[in-house]
Structures are given as C-alpha cells and as structure tokens.
Amino acid sequence: MTLRLLLDEALSPNTAAYLRQLGYDALHVSALDALGFDDPEIVALAQREQRVIVTPDLDYGYLLLTTPSAPSAVLLRLKDRRKEHVNMLLAFYLPNVIEPLNRGALVLIEDDDMRIRFLPSATSHD
Secondary structure (H helix, E strand, C coil), X not given: CCCEEEECCCCCHHHHHHHHHCCCEEEEHHHHCCCCCCHHHHHHHHHHHCCEEEXXXXXXXXXXXXXXXXXXXXXEECCCCCHHHHHHHHHHHHHXXXXXXXXXXXXXXXXXXXXXXXXXXXXXXX
C-alpha cells in the first residue's frame, strides 16, 4: 500500500515531485490551490483527500492529537531544512513508516532520529 502525501507550503514543491519519482502519491498544497490555508484548513483538506500531512510545522502535533479522525502526519524537526536534506530523510524513513501512517500516526523525523506516536483514532493491526 502506498502513501498519499500532502506537503505543506513550508516545503518545496520539488520535494513533492521527488517523492512522486520514488512512487509516492505526493502533492504540494499549491497543486490544490491551498497556499495560505491555516493549519485547521490543511487538516480538513488532508482528511477530505485522505492524505498524510508532511510539514516542518510542529504545531500540527497538538492539533492532530486533539482532532477526531485526524489524518496522519510526518513532522520534520530539522536543523538542516535544505530540500536535498529533507528529500534524503524522507526517502530513507518513509518506506519504514507506511503501515503506521496508514493506521493513524504522527511520525517525527529529526536529523538523526525518527519516532512514531499513534493517534487516538488509530486502527488496530488485528
């Protein structure tokens, strides 16, 4: 099963193109005319589109943990935010978190680490 990703405006549209080359269904918010949307609007869009949010905006963590049926998200807490570094980390970690993200999770990627926290609405793996 692949991931349907929605990259927020703090990330480069080129990162979405790179992820598509890797086989992911990745869209940048600009492709959905969603530039300038606030965080709750992006969450609602991701819910409608059934997409995982990818963002360096750590405020999404609290929002998603308190939103019923919240979409999954990949939160990027990086010192190095160059798109080449972001692309490298996403290419490395995404294959390992497809199942948790499809169940309902927050994945925190740092420059040298990755953590997973399941959302309250996560589906069990039974």
